[in-house]
Amino acid sequence: MSRPECPAEGAQQSEHSPGPIDDREPIVYILVDPLTSQAGTVKDLLKSKLKQGTLSVCRCLHCSAAEANAAVVVPLTAGTLGRSFQGALWATANRIRDIRLGMSDVGAFCLVDDGKPDYRAHAHLAYSPADEKLRNAREAARANLKAAFLENGIQPSLATCPFFE
């Protein structure tokens, strides 16, 4: 499963994780206005987070909708005026990993486990460490990533995402 551009995918990264992310796993991206969506529009995935390798996603085979709500939605929306849950997107890990950097055979994104003590399904999505000067290739990959997430439609609630429970 490990790819040369993403060696961290091949081994468990966090002791709190259930293991490396399998290609068949559904990955959920939660929409909170105005952080990741605005006025019903899904924003492009945050470039700064993709560069840092810290864009948070959820491995929904390893948690329930209620756990994801408690771990993600509540902290992001509670106590902050103007923020609201707007639904969620999901795509399988292999769909994300299949996105290429331009016309190359290099994967544009790495998807690695980053389980937390109280949220073992947490994972990180990142640009692969390919040539950063290929700015337009990365722009295309990011747009294709959003399109991949949108293929299953915007889920109005976490309950309609393929969570384990």
Add this chain to the structure above:
Amino acid sequence: MISWNTSSSPKLGPPGVDLLRVLGPIAPTSTSVIRNVGQHLSSFGDLRFLLDLVRQLWSAHSGNPKLAPCFRDAFEFVGALPLGVPRPQVWTDGVCEVVFEWIGRRDHAVVSVEGDGVLGYTMRSAGQFIPGAHEQSPPSKVPADLREYLSYFE
């Protein structure tokens, strides 16, 4: 189909933060997305309107000095847009990026500026986003492939 005059790309004076002075103060706004799908920049007034929208975004995030170069690039890019192109949505992540996005029935284009004087851009073709042909393109110029794409935008 959009009619183009490629021989003279309209400009709105010097690009960059000088435009802020030209436009004058605009009240801050909390929004970071402005939706204008389906309309076109058909006059200098429309371009000024787009500049006003970018100016509003900048006002809303002016407390973040890291964004200043991003908005400098964004203003330059607006100043380079020719008349006749569709009006884009504009948003910022509030951290390091300003994005112009055209979403049509068939077509979709994204331009991103990060404050380093280089455009990143992509266009959808045959169901996939493809990289823009011109790497290291400055924000003061609309790359030829993007210009052509926007001219036939649906």
